[in-house]
Amino acid sequence: MLEVGSTLPEVSFGYIKDGKMTDPRTNEIFGDKRVVVFAVPGAFTPTCSQAHLPGYVALADKIKAKGVDTIVCLSVNDAYVMDAWGKASNAEEIMMLADGNGFFTKSIGMDMNTSDFGGTRSVRYSMLVEDGEVVKIFVEDPGRFEVSDAETMLKNL
Structure with missing residues (x-):
């Protein structure tokens, strides 16, 4: 499991940029940058859509004002769903x-198995990554939304 001091693995992601599918790699997103990541079990799901993403949208300017280059929302979904x-x-x-x-x-x-509604998904967490290394991480207990929210991250920047 990921922890403070871990280096992120080099993989490809899906991302829609200017209406086109791209496949940026870990180093492109996290190398030489200060990045806040929050991961959700699924796009358009209740807690993710009503609280998790909206919190980061509302506080994006304040988070970036603390020296964060990029805020990433990550989910085990396809790039088109994430874009929509x-x-x-x-x-x-x-x-x-x-x-x-x-x-x-x-x-x-x-990862967690959610075969009852989606197969493999991500647990809910947030982390601060500097130059590809995890500096802070907040992992939720199953079914909870208490420590990976935007307010907690902002207080810890």
């Missing part, structure tokens, strides 16, 4: 990143 969810949520300041096959999520030990 970002547009529907007015998340212009958030990079809506897809881990379509769950390679990243599995490699950092943050």
